[in-house]
Amino acid sequence: MATMSTAVATVRPAGSAGARASARRFLGGLLPAPASEVADAVVLVVSELVTNALRHGGGTCTLNLTAHPDSIEVAVHDPSPHLPRLRAPGLNSGSGGFGWPMVRRLAHATAVTRQPTGGKTVSAFLTR
Template sequence: MDTMCGEAPTVRSATAVADAREATRVFLEALGQPAVDPEAADTIVLVVSELVTNALRHGGGSYTLRLTAHPELIEVAVDDPSPRAPHMRIPDLKDGTGGFGWGMVNHLAHSTNVTHRPSGGKTVAALLARQPG
């Protein structure tokens, strides 16, 4: 399978992040060969969780999640209505309430990209390996 796409609906709910994680696991399990290694799948789900959390917290409270499978990579893309791009922050070590996510995503992903949409808002995307590396 060269490319497979999936999209989660735009969501505003208390379970939005959990729903995004579950939709990602279902997507990954449905892929044909090459399959996604379980360790890589956990990393992909973690990145989805972080990007969706950021979209809800900092991006206007709604998001659209798109997952695309490529032969060696999975692309995670999250749209939100805010034009404000994520940025590195100094982590809050006292309360542990923020500043860790974008750095973690950049560390785990093969690459990241932020694209501002002409209609407003942005897409934050990350490419992640199907196999641990």
């Protein structure tokens, strides 16, 4: 059974590699430790959301990781008001379009919240 305490980590990643490393450290400190497939899914979602925030959201972002008793929340805030959108994957052009559908498949819930101070927060909740 997962502990009832909540663990939170906040980082300002310069890139997706740093965000993945932060996520792995965060996950490594949880008790009980999440199963390896859960940890891999969290790291993948972190990588995708941070990459999108840096690419499309103004070049800076904040990553918040929160361990709830039954889920792990990945929340990425960026200064852009533009919401994520589904688009046809670029199978031959290399233009992307795969990330948001993947995040939505891996997470049991997602949310996009416009912030009163500007920008938005994209959150994904993965079953712990």
